[in-house]
Amino acid sequence: MNEIDSLKVEIRAFADARDWEQFHTPKNLSMAVAGEAGELVAEFQWLTAEQSMKSALSAEKLSDIELEIADVAIYLIRLADVLNVDVAEVVRKKLRINEDRF
Amino acid sequence: MNEIDSLKVEIRAFADARDWEQFHTPKNLSMAVAGEAGELVAEFQWLTAEQSMKSALSAEKLSDIELEIADVAIYLIRLADVLNVDVAEVVRKKLRINEDRF
Amino acid sequence: MNEIDSLKVEIRAFADARDWEQFHTPKNLSMAVAGEAGELVAEFQWLTAEQSMKSALSAEKLSDIELEIADVAIYLIRLADVLNVDVAEVVRKKLRINEDRF
Amino acid sequence: MNEIDSLKVEIRAFADARDWEQFHTPKNLSMAVAGEAGELVAEFQWLTAEQSMKSALSAEKLSDIELEIADVAIYLIRLADVLNVDVAEVVRKKLRINEDRF
Numbered sequence: 001m002n003e004i005d006s007l008k009v010e011i012r013a014f015a016d017a018r019d020w021e022q023f024h025t026p027k028n029l030s031m032a033v034a035g036e037a038g039e040l041v042a043e044f045q046w047l048t049a050e051q052s053m054k055s056a057l058s059a060e061k062l063s064d065i066e067l068e069i070a071d072v073a074i075y076l077i078r079l080a081d082v083l084n085v086d087v088a089e090v091v092r093k094k095l096r097i098n099e100d101r102f
Numbered sequence: 103m104n105e106i107d108s109l110k111v112e113i114r115a116f117a118d119a120r121d122w123e124q125f126h127t128p129k130n131l132s133m134a135v136a137g138e139a140g141e142l143v144a145e146f147q148w149l150t151a152e153q154s155m156k157s158a159l160s161a162e163k164l165s166d167i168e169l170e171i172a173d174v175a176i177y178l179i180r181l182a183d184v185l186n187v188d189v190a191e192v193v194r195k196k197l198r199i200n201e202d203r204f
Numbered sequence: 205m206n207e208i209d210s211l212k213v214e215i216r217a218f219a220d221a222r223d224w225e226q227f228h229t230p231k232n233l234s235m236a237v238a239g240e241a242g243e244l245v246a247e248f249q250w251l252t253a254e255q256s257m258k259s260a261l262s263a264e265k266l267s268d269i270e271l272e273i274a275d276v277a278i279y280l281i282r283l284a285d286v287l288n289v290d291v292a293e294v295v296r297k298k299l300r301i302n303e304d305r306f
Numbered sequence: 307m308n309e310i311d312s313l314k315v316e317i318r319a320f321a322d323a324r325d326w327e328q329f330h331t332p333k334n335l336s337m338a339v340a341g342e343a344g345e346l347v348a349e350f351q352w353l354t355a356e357q358s359m360k361s362a363l364s365a366e367k368l369s370d371i372e373l374e375i376a377d378v379a380i381y382l383i384r385l386a387d388v389l390n391v392d393v394a395e396v397v398r399k400k401l402r403i404n405e406d407r408f
Binding site: 006028 | 133135146149151168171181197
Binding site: 030031034035038041048049 | 242
């Protein structure tokens, strides 16, 4: 099994064990992605471009950012799961569209 | 190479070929994730929970949603790349934290 | 009538004339605010701090930004309307909370 | 002075008293709007449309939502201030554009 599929199965098991399937409609999961993306961008809002670089971040700040990246990824993979979307496939499809555009 | 790393390398090559590295600061990429998450949530904003289900979506709407999922994934993977963050590792770390919380 | 209330009434009339009340649940309107905030942040994502200043923006770019500010404001005022929230009052309440915090 | 201008002056005074002007670039403020919009949408993500209605919200939940509406409004008004944008004017301009569109 490839890595994104492994994560998908682990995230699905986590949700199923808590009986969260009822909450995990595509609509609700899109909101969760947006909510977590808001927390991610908030981590960076008062930093300059330079201060946002890996070399300038404290270990604690980097850890906070990593967990926000994780939260966005978890809900995005879960949304793709309930919609039966192959993330790697659509990423490559979008890159090809962008190739033509730029 | 695992799948997320493969995508990471492909997205990086796309950015490098267009000399976009200068724009791809962590700060800017966090904004791009939030911007694309906004487009994703907008796809669902006037749908009921039922209308958001895969079985109820038209092929065209599903395709639009897939491309928005791809856009969020592309910038999230790119952000993780410039911060040298292993997405699968932090997702599993966050799932363990959530195991203790819920 | 104060200015925010005037806007509230104009936005409500616009929605009512199109029979959009059915779509304007608080949940859906919160998504619309997030979607428009995503478009707003996207206007700034590749600009440096300096390039984002009013003096550095082209007339066309500023006009695009103004319309994104308007979109966020429209849905925020509409959300406050359907929840019967007084925006000015809660802004002042939050400022007092922040006074104590900072 | 109209109400939005009054709030603008109060928010500006709050920022000035803390020497935050250096952080309040348009770019950073657009991120703050997106971050707070993420917190707002997160308040609604697991609620059904019915549960999101004012009549169904607990007093505590409504208070949380009000403060998130306030946070979005504060940063949106502050962004409009630093860009010298008249919020009421651009809202009405956008409503006229939408009149022609819908």
